Amino acid sequence: MSEAERFDRLRLIRSPRIGPVSYRQLLARFGSAGEALRAIPMLAERGGGRAGVADAGAVEREIATSRALGARYLLMGDADYPMLLDQMEGAPPALIIKGDATLAGRPCVAMVGARNASAAACRFARTLAQDIAQRDAVVVSGLARGIDTEAHRGSIDGGTIGVIACGIDIVFPPENAALQEQVAERGLLVTEHPPGTQPLARHFPARNRIIAGLALGTVVVEAAPKSGSLITARLAGDAGREVMAVPGSPLDPRAQGCNELIRQGATLVQNAADVMEAIGGFDPRMVRQGSFDFVGEPVSSDVAEAERVAVIALLGHAAVPVDEVIRLSGLSPAVVQTVLLELELGGRLERHAGGRVSLA
Template identity: 85%
Template sequence: MRERERFDRLRLIRSPRIGPVSYRQLLARFGTAAEALRAIPDLAARGGGKASVADAGAVEKEIAQSRALGARYLLMGDPDYPVLLDQFDGAPPALILRGDTALASRQCIAMVGARNASAAACRFARTLAQDLGQRGAVVVSGLARGIDTEAHRGSIESGTIGVIASGIDIAFPPENRDLQAQVAERGLLVTEHPPGVQPLARHFPARNRIIAGLALGTVVVEAAPKSGSLITARLAGEAGREVMAVPGSPLDPRAQGCNQLIREGAILIQNAADVLEAVGSIDPRMVRQGSFDFIGAPVSSDVAAQERAAVIGLLGPVSVPIDELIRLSGLSPAVVQTVLLELELAGGLERQAGGRVSLR
């Protein structure tokens, strides 16, 4: 990929209202990021609104800041973009990384759990991560308090990947500043956010999809019923990855999430051998190499006014599956996806997990 195209693709994903889905659709339709950037204002106007694109100077400044921090960019479409993450719905078009990028191409296991984890669970997570590392696996986690922290500590010698919900220069929680620096120096630190971005609450579910996407399977060590760790497990399961859980005492609320996962079909885990047996090895026939140019819902070059009205008439504040819009409207997927793209760029559409959309 030429440097100019790389710059334009970064500018595209940094533009307002452009997410992973719209990013792929725009590139699939227009071929290059430059053409997509030029088309955005017109597409938004068709959707009944206005849209701007990211300032080139701001993107140049971001790149300079990242390089000064010793970080590099990895864009979807690059040959070393993590293959497993590339298969994940909503995978980030641009990653910023510090450390050994080769770790992401090895056998990765995600490990997540409670921030207020028990001492026993912390010890188990640290030992499990160490054992997995000794068996050649790379442990992926989120550098949060509790289980995440112990997972990184246990695997720092063998290979660990930390995925954060902030800029590459921001340490959160603050007490993990030294650990985050060690991960960047001896493992791999990953984010999708530009330098300076603070760890806002809405960034953590997005961070969780990267954790799940990088790994063959996700192990939940300890989790309450409504914890963020279960979001990671759900995302892994929806993507066809293995979901594993460590059972705990029914008297401990922090174990209820894991016990519930096992009841729902997650694999019960007691040691590293259980984990590696569960994930096995990925069949190379299941992996799309260089798949980016062929991913993304189809979009149309033109939509009639009555077609646009038919799609919009089916939308409301309650989210609906895109497949249902296609069925009810009787229109082609390309036409429906184009109308949704126009609405999104105009600020009138919200995309939600599971291929669902609603009006803002």
């Protein structure tokens, strides 16, 4: 990949209304990020709106800032872009990393849990992470309070990856400043956000998909119902990864999420040997070898107005699966995907988890 194409790809994902799905579709249709950038205004107009592209000067400043911080970029298509993450729905087209990138290529185990974890759970998480790292696996977590913090502390000497929901120069929570610096120096720090990005609520579910995507399996140590840790576990399960949980007392609300996961079929784990046994059954043939190839997002270069009207008529403010829109419209996937892309660029479509869409 040329430096010009790398720059254009970063500029493409930084452009308004461009997400991982539209990024893939644009590259599949136009073959290069430069051509895609030139086509965005036209496609947005067909979708009933207007859209610009990211300012080249702003992208240049972002790159300069990242380099000054000692960070670098991993783009889809790079040989060292993590292959397991490449398989995730909505995987980030661009990562900013600081530290040892080879850690992402080793067997990884995600460990997540409650921010207000009990003292016993924190101690268990730290010991479990240390034992996993001593078995030549890398522990991935989110540098949050509680279980995440202890997972990194336990695995810092053997291999740890911290995924954050903000810029690489931002620390959250503030009390983990020293730990985040250690992860960047002795492990690997990962984000999809430009420097200076503050941690907003919507960034955390997106961060969770990276945590789950990097790992062969996810261990939940302590979690209340409807917690972010359970989101990570669900994402791991949806991707065909191993979901593991540490059982807890039914009298402790912080254990209810883990106990419910086990009831639903998650693997009960009590030590590092259990974890390694669970991920040992993962078939590496499930992972596509080589870099991202942009296959699998059909788009069309020609859509009739009647086809566009037919697709829009099937959409509403309730999210529906794209497959259902294709079935009901009777149109080809390429035509439907193109109309959805145009609507998204025009600001009239929102994408949701699970391949669902709705009118904005």
